[in-house]
Amino acid sequence: MMKQVRISSILLWGLSAMLFVSCQGQQVGFYNILILFLVILVFCVFIFFHYRSSVRLKKAYRELEIANNRAQELSRMKSDFIQQISHEIRTPLNILSGFTQVLTMPDAKFDNATLLEIKSKITENTDRITSLVNKMLELSEARNQTVIERGDHVMAVQIATEAINASGIDHTSHLTFDMLISPDAEQIRIQTNLAAAVRALSLILDNARKFTVPPGGRILNSSSDQLQKVVLRVSVFSGRLFFSVEDTGIGIPHKEAERIFDEFVQLDEYYDGTGIGLTVARSLARRIGGDIKVDTAYIGGSRFVMTLPVK
Secondary structure, three states: OHHHHHHHHHHHHHHHHHHHHHHHOOOHHHHHHHHHHHHHHHHHHHHHHHHHHHHHHHHHHHHHHHHHHHHHHHHHHHHHHHHHHHHHHHHHHHHHHHHHHHHOOOOOOOOHHHHHHHHHHHHHHHHHHHHHHHHHHHHHHHOOOOOOOOOEEEEHHHHHHHHHHHHOHHHOOOEEEEEEEOHHHHOOEEEEOHHHHHHHHHHHHHHHHHOOOOHHHOOOOOOHHHOEEEEEEEEEEOOEEEEEEEEOOOOOOHHHOOHHHOOOOOOOOOOOOOOOHHHHHHHHHHHOOOEEEEOOOOOOOEEEEEEEEOO
C-alpha cells in the first residue's frame, strides 16, 4: 500500500512539473498531449494497484473463511469424539456394574456355566474400556513430535507378522488376506522401534479391514468369489523399507489423501470409529524416521504405504 502511494506521488509530482512547464513554453499542444498521457497513466497505475490490493484482500478473506470453517468442523468432530467415547465407555461400565451387583448379592448362587459366562462378559467389557482409554492416550501421543528411540534390530518380516497378529486381519471373515514379501526384503534387518512400527502398521491394516465392510458392518455376500481382498506387500527400494497395504474397499478421493490423516476425520460417517487411527499411525511412523502416505494413483480401493529407513 505504501509503495502504491509513493508511485502515485511521484507521478503526480511529474504531472505538476509538466503542467508548469506547459504554461511557460510555446509548444502548448505537445505538452497538453503529454499531460493527458500522464494523467491516464496515473489513473491506470492507481486502478492496477487498487485491483491487486482488492484481489489480495479477497484471497485473504477466503483463506480466513476456510480456516474458520475448518476450526468449526474440528470443534464439531472433537465434540462428536468425546460423545462417542463417553457412550462407548458408559455401556461396558453399566454391564460391569450390573454383574458386580449380581455377584455381590448375599444369597446369590450360580452354576459353573453361568459363572463362566459372567467371567467372559466381565473380561470382554474390561478389554473394551481398556481399548477406549488407550485410544484417548494415543490421541494425546499423536500430537507429540518427540523422536522415538530406535534401539531394536529386527527383521522386516517380524514387523509385518506382529502387525498382522495385532490387527487380526488374517482371521476376518469378510475378506481374504495375503502377504507378499520380495526376495530382497525377506532377510532385511533394520534398526527401529519395534513397538511403534508394529502399532503403525497394525493401524493401517485395521483401517483396511474396517473399510472393506459395507456401511453399518453388514456383509452383503460371504461367498468366496465375492469376498473383499487385502494384500500386504513388503519390499526394499533406495535404502527404504516399504510396507504397502492394498484393499478393495471404498477408496479415497484424490483431494482427501492428506485430510484423512487429520484428527477425527472420517470420510464416511456411516462407519464406526473415532477417526484417529491414521493420525496415530502417521505420527508413530514419522517419529521413527519413516512416513505413511496414500498412493493416489491406485484404483479399485485404496493403498497406504508406510516407509521406514533401512539404515
